[in-house]
Structure formats: C-alpha cells, structure tokens
Amino acid sequence: xxxxxxxxxxxxxxxxxxxxxxxxxxxxxxxxxxxxxxxxxxxxxxxxxxxxxxxxxxxxxxxxxxxxxxxxxxxxxxxxxxxxxxxxxxxxxxxxxxxxxxxxxxxxxxxxxxxxxxxxxxxxxxxxxxxxxxxxxxxxxxxxxxxxxxxxxxxxxxxxxxxxxxxxxxxxxxxxxxxxxxxxxxxxxxxxxxxxxxxxxxxxxxxxxxxxxxxxxxxxxxxxxxxxxxxxxxxxxxxxxxxxxxxxxxxxxxxxxxxxxxxxxxxxxxxxxxxxxxxxxxxxxxxxxxxxxxxxxxxxxxxxxxxxxxxxxxxxxxxxxxxxxxxxxxxxxxxxxxxxxxxxxxxxxxxxxxxxxxxxxxxxxxxxxxxxxxxxxxxxxxxxxxxxxxxxxxxxxxxxxxxxxxxxxxxxxxxxxxxxxxxxxxxxxxxxxxxxxxxxxxxxxxxxxxxxxxxxxxxxxxxxxxxxxxxxxxxxxxxxxxxxxxxxxxxxxxxxxxxxxxxxxxxxxxxxxxxxxxxxxxxxxxxxxxxxxxxxxxxxxxxxxxxxxxxxxxxxxxxxxxxxxxxxxxxxxxxxxxxxxxxxxxxxxxxxxxxxxxxxxxxxxxxxxxxxxxxxxxxxxxxxxxxxxxxxxxxxxxxxxxxxxxxxxxxxx
Numbered sequence: 001x002x003x004x005x006x007x008x009x010x011x012x013x014x015x016x017x018x019x020x021x022x023x024x025x026x027x028x029x030x031x032x033x034x035x036x037x038x039x040x041x042x043x044x045x046x047x048x049x050x051x052x053x054x055x056x057x058x059x060x061x062x063x064x065x066x067x068x069x070x071x072x073x074x075x076x077x078x079x080x081x082x083x084x085x086x087x088x089x090x091x092x093x094x095x096x097x098x099x100x101x102x103x104x105x106x107x108x109x110x111x112x113x114x115x116x117x118x119x120x121x122x123x124x125x126x127x128x129x130x131x132x133x134x135x136x137x138x139x140x141x142x143x144x145x146x147x148x149x150x151x152x153x154x155x156x157x158x159x160x161x162x163x164x165x166x167x168x169x170x171x172x173x174x175x176x177x178x179x180x181x182x183x184x185x186x187x188x189x190x191x192x193x194x195x196x197x198x199x200x201x202x203x204x205x206x207x208x209x210x211x212x213x214x215x216x217x218x219x220x221x222x223x224x225x226x227x228x229x230x231x232x233x234x235x236x237x238x239x240x241x242x243x244x245x246x247x248x249x250x251x252x253x254x255x256x257x258x259x260x261x262x263x264x265x266x267x268x269x270x271x272x273x274x275x276x277x278x279x280x281x282x283x284x285x286x287x288x289x290x291x292x293x294x295x296x297x298x299x300x301x302x303x304x305x306x307x308x309x310x311x312x313x314x315x316x317x318x319x320x321x322x323x324x325x326x327x328x329x330x331x332x333x334x335x336x337x338x339x340x341x342x343x344x345x346x347x348x349x350x351x352x353x354x355x356x357x358x359x360x361x362x363x364x365x366x367x368x369x370x371x372x373x374x375x376x377x378x379x380x381x382x383x384x385x386x387x388x389x390x391x392x393x394x395x396x397x398x399x400x401x402x403x404x405x406x407x408x409x410x411x412x413x414x415x416x417x418x419x420x421x422x423x424x425x426x427x428x429x430x431x432x433x434x435x436x437x438x439x440x441x442x443x444x445x446x447x448x449x450x451x452x453x454x455x456x457x458x459x460x461x462x463x464x465x466x467x468x469x470x471x472x473x474x475x476x477x478x479x480x481x482x483x484x485x486x487x488x489x490x491x492x493x494x495x496x497x498x499x500x501x502x503x504x505x506x507x508x509x510x511x512x513x514x515x516x517x518x519x520x521x522x523x524x525x526x527x528x529x530x531x532x533x534x535x536x537x538x539x540x541x542x543x544x545x546x547x548x549x550x551x552x553x554x555x556x557x558x559x560x561x562x563x564x565x566x567x568x569x570x571x572x573x574x575x576x577x578x579x580x581x582x583x584x585x586x587x588x589x590x591x592x593x594x595x596x597x598x599x600x601x602x603x604x605x606x607x608x609x610x611x612x613x614x615x616x617x618x619x620x621x622x623x624x625x626x627x628x629x630x631x632x633x634x635x636x637x638x639x640x641x642x643x644x645x646x647x648x649x650x651x652x653x
Contacts, residue, residue, distance in 0.1 A: 073101050073102075077105045105118040172204040186342050188216055188248075189246055190251065229257060249339065254280070272292055281298065292338050293336040298334065348602075354456075355384045358439075360377070361441065386483050390419060395632070396632070396633065403473070407436040408433040432461060440455075459485070467494070477501075477503050478602060479505075480503045483508075484511065485510065505520070508530070509533070510533075511533065525559060531545070541558050545558055567611060581622055587626075588626075593617065596613055599613075612647045616637065616644055
C-alpha cells in the first residue's frame with residue numbers, strides 16, 4: 001500500500017494551536033483533555049474551532065493510532081522530478097514483499113518547510129526507516145539533522161553525516177565512462193554539452209569529461225565544453241563552434257540535450273554516427289525512439305532501489321543504525337546506434353543485396369541419390385553477399401549503410417545484431433512478414449567442392465519500392481557495393497540511380513550485363529569464371545579486361561585467386577601478385593577483397609594502394625575457417641601498414 005502524504009495533512013503541534021487561538025499552551029491542553037471547567041465557553045469554542053480548522057491530532061492520539069504502525073512503515077522522501085521519483089512503484093513492490101507499507105513524501109517549494117513538516121509527521125509515527133531520494137545534498141543534510149527519533153536513513157544520492165548508508169550516484173563516473181567509450185572507438189576530439197540548471201550534476205559531468213580526456217596527449221585533448229544551453233539558439237551556436245573545430249563526437253548530459261543535438265546536426269547535414277557520434281549521460285524510453293537509437297551511459301535505478309530497500313530493511317530488523325557506509329554506484333553503457341569509430345575519410349559506403357542465414361552442414365562426402373549421411377557438424381551464421389560485405393567494410397573502419405530485406409524472425413535478429421556489432425547502419429533493412437529470411441544450405445564435404453542450395457525467402461520479394469524510401473542514401477554515399485544476386489530490374493535501377501548521384505559502383509557479376517550498363521559501372525570485379533560469362537571466348541583475361549574497359553567500364557579488376565589480380569584502367573594495365581598466407585579456407589575472400597577496396601578508397605587512398613590493401617585483407621581472411629569469423633578488422637590490417645606500403649611502392653616504381 002502506498003500512502004501519499006499531502007502538505008495540508010501534516011499535523012501542527014500544540015504551540016501552533018495556542019498561537020492561532022491567542023491562548024496559552026496550558027489552555028489548549030485543558031480543552032483537549034476535557035479539563036476546561038474553569039475556561040469560558042467563548043475561549044473553549046475558539047480553541048475547538050482552531051483545532052478543527054488545522055485538523056490537529058493530539059500527539060497522544062497519534063501514538064495510539066500508530067503504535068503498531070511504526071515498525072511496518074517505510075517512508076520515501078523525494079523531489080517531484082528527481083531521477084528516482086518515477087521508481088516509486090518499484091520501491092513499493094520491494095517494500096511490500098518484505099511485509100512493510102510505504103509512505104511517499106514529496107518535497108515542494110519551499111523545500112526546507114516541506115522537509116520539516118514531513119519529518120515531524122514521520123517522527124510522530126515512529127516510522128521504521130526512510131529512503132531519501134533527494135538530489136540536493138543541502139536538503140539531505142537538513143533531513144538528517146531533523147531526525148530526532150534516529151530513524152534509519154538511507155540516501156540515494158549524496159553522502160552526509162547521520163545517514164546509515166549512501167548509494168552514491170557518481171555523475172562524474174558517468175561522463176568518464178561515456179567519454180572513455182568514445183576514446184576506445186578512436187575519438188580524440190570530443191565535445192561536452194551540459195545543463196547549467198542542474199549545476200551539481202553539470203559540474204561533475206565536466207570534471208569527468210576532463211578527467212577522461214587527460215589520458216590523451218595535450219595536443220589531441222582540447223576541451224570543447226558548452227554550458228550555455230538554456231535556449232535552442234545557444235545550443236546551435238555552441239555545436240556550430242564544435243563542428244568548426246572538427247569535433248567527431250559529443251557527450252550530452254541529458255536526453256533532452258541529446259534530442260536537440262540530433263535536430264541541429266540533421267539541419268546542418270551531419271549524419272549520426274557516420275559524420276559524428278553522440279552519447280548521453282542518462283537513459284530514457286524516449287531515447288529508443290530517436291533515429292539512430294541513442295547510446296547512453298547511466299545508472300540502473302531499478303537495481304539501486306532494490307539494493308537500497310533491502311539494506312534499509314536489514315538495518316530496521318537488526319536494530320543496527322550506528323554503522324555508516326557509502327556504496328558507490330557504477331554507471332553502465334546502454335547500447336544504441338549513435339556512436340561508431342570516427343570516419344577519417346568522411347565518405348559513406350552503401351551496400352545493397354541479399355541477406356541470408358548460412359546453414360553449413362559438414363559431411364564426409366556429398367550424398368548420392370537415395371543415400372543417407374550423418375553430418376559431422378552444423379552451424380548457422382549470417383550470410384549473403386550484402387551482409388558479408390557490409391560487416392567486412394564495417395570491421396575495417398568504413399562508414400557503412402546496408403539496404404536489403406529480411407523476415408520477421410529470429411534469424412533476422414541475429415543478422416541485424418551482427419551488422420550492428422560491426423557498426424553498420426541497419427535502418428535501411430526492410431522487415432517483411434510475408435516470408436522468412438533467406439537461407440543458404442551449404443554442404444561441405446571433407447574433400448572436394450561445396451554444394452549449395454538457396455532458399456531466397458524475403459530476398460525474392462525485394463523490389464524498387466523497398467529502396468525508394470532510402471533514396472537519400474544515394475545522395476550521401478560515395479561508393480555502392482551492388483550484389484548481382486538481385487533481380488536484373490533492381491540491378492538496373494540501382495546502377496542508374498548511383499550514376500545519377502555520382503556514386504561509384506562496385507559490381508561482381510554472376511551473369512552477363514547489358515552494354516548499356518557497363519559505362520555506368522565504376523568498378524567491375526569478376527573472377528576468371530565470371531569474366532568468361534561476361535566475355536565468352538578463348539582470349540586471355542588481359543584481352544577480356546581490355547574489351548570491358550573499351551566498352552566503358554572505368555576500372556576492370558579481375559581476381560585470380562592465389563595468382564593475385566589484374567587491373568585495367570586509363571592509368572594501369574598491371575598484374576598485382578597475391579601475398580602468401582597460410583591458406584585454410586578461401587571462402588569469402590572475394591567479398592573481403594571488394595569491401596576492403598571500397599574502405600581504402602573511401603579513406604582517400606590511391607587506387608593501386610587500395611588494391612594492395614584489399615590484397616592483404618583477402619589474404620588474411622583465408623587463414624581462418626569460416627566466412628564471418630575470418631573477416632579481418634582494422635586493428636589487424638594496421639599491423640601490416642608498413643608491409644602494404646612496401647608492396648605498393650614495389651608496384652608503383
């Protein structure tokens with residue numbers, strides 16, 4: 001049961017009644033106790049009238065009424081809009097579970113008067129214990145000083161004397177953890193926006209922000225702190241100044257500030273997080289409705305409430321109120337989609353194609369007609385060219401968006417989560433209930449080539465109508481990786497849309513393309529078998545590449561497996577050798593090559609260097625079993641920076 005105390009119901013003491021009736025305390029006492037025979041009827045009626053008006057309950061009556069109440073009651077004193085006030089029902093659930101009732105006392109202006117009245121009531125009732133959900137340390141101190149009955153107190157914020165335990169919400173730790181998360185992703189130039197009306201929390205957030213940045217070198221840890229945030233104009237001017245200083249990430253103290261930051265960045269043509277990351281110092285259900293979903297760092301108030309309630313009940317039942325302790329509450333990161341590694345290139349990669357679940361079945365051999373075989377292994381992983389290429393590009397540090405189609409099922413959830421883990425933007429994925437997510441059943445014998453059976457699922461329903469809502473991505477992207485597993489109509493639309501928006505396309509063809517499309521393709525990247533489909537005949541791969549180049553393809557790159565690749569464009573007709581790695585599994589190497597090529601180009605590297613980078617990435621991917629597990633990340637490639645540069649220099653001599 002929750003009893004909400006109202007200010008007008010707080011009893012006055014006998015001195016208040018005496019003062020209001022213009023009589024002595026002794027006179028009021030005589031009237032109350034029916035010992036007023038010597039008092040005039042006029043005086044008696046005046047005292048009774050004041051008692052009625054003030055709803056005065058004599059202390060003796062209070063004691064009698066609550067003699068069985070005090071040990072079974074816990075009070076919760078909170079401010080109207082405090083962070084913990086919304087968890088009152090969680091408190092009540094924990095309290096009632098232990099056999100106690102809850103009294104909620106809400107502090108209002110003037111706060112000191114409210115505190116004083118509440119404590120008079122709670123002292124009179126001899127309440128079992130009090131939870132203080134107050135953010136103002138001054139009010140907590142005052143409450144503790146007014147605790148004449150020594151009721152056990154537990155504070156949910158600041159630590160003061162005369163409080164049994166404090167669950168300390170360390171707002172400095174919030175900004176430290178949030179900024180460290182950004183630093184971990186590679187950000188160095190980070191902004192901080194705080195609310196000046198919440199000065200205690202704001203000061204703590206600024207201190208944490210500065211402390212986190214101190215781990216960086218003085219050169220790279222310039223502070224960008226915005227405290228003038230009372231108006232939209234002030235925030236806009238502050239963010240504009242940060243953008244001029246090339247800030248790559250912003251910490252916002254509150255969800256409200258984060259929301260305004262989203263609006264301003266969108267108005268200025270900045271995309272979150274591909275152009276700039278945003279993280280917030282509090283969480284709210286509203287954050288889940290922001291696009292992209294807001295990443296936050298905050299406390300788990302539900303856990304705090306549960307732990308604090310249990311601690312208070314233990315103190316009450318053990319009659320031990322002398323021990324004072326401070327429990328420091330650590331914030332946690334709540335995952336969203338608003339932070340990512342800084343995009344050094346500032347160029348966006350769009351990936352369009354099939355999204356599948358690959359079901360890998362390991363067998364001793366491919367089954368013959370009517371033969372029953374037992375599989376030696378089974379795995380289910382995200383697959384499809386678009387998913388593989390997007391994850392590969394994301395892991396290598398690219399700013400990646402994906403367009404495709406999945407079902408409304410558990411397989412789709414796995415695919416989406418895997419993409420998000422690689423910092424791929426997934427808002428362009430269409431989720432359909434009309435079919436299941438596509439699947440590829442891959443039978444892998446111990447010796448010999450794999451056999452694949454594909455169930456298209458939602459991929460077969462993917463159409464131009466699903467792409468149109470995301471046409472703005474063609475305007476903001478610099479590169480587009482197109483899967484030719486899509487319908488010819490859809491491929492035609494995508495390539496032409498890219499061409500209109502000056503987006504450079506990467507196409508790995510599995511069928512012959514129309515000569516109309518060839519001049520609109522920036523990079524055509526077939527293997528030797530696909531090249532034969534494109535250009536039938538007995539000519540060499542160099543001659544066939546020459547043919548495609550003269551048909552209008554700006555760059556023809558033929559991948560040759562362990563023999564490397566061949567490039568033909570206006571500047572080069574050159575063979576790039578493969579790098580020798582200990583090959584275990586070459587599946588997925590081609591997709592890794594294309595993704596790595598796009599990432600390197602998006603970072604403004606020359607084409608020949610980018611091919612060298614892609615050659616190393618593809619080579620590394622062959623050293624591990626499996627497609628997804630073998631995709632290298634940026635850190636792995638960073639270890640080969642000098643080797644890649646030497647490789648490039650040897651070709652460019």
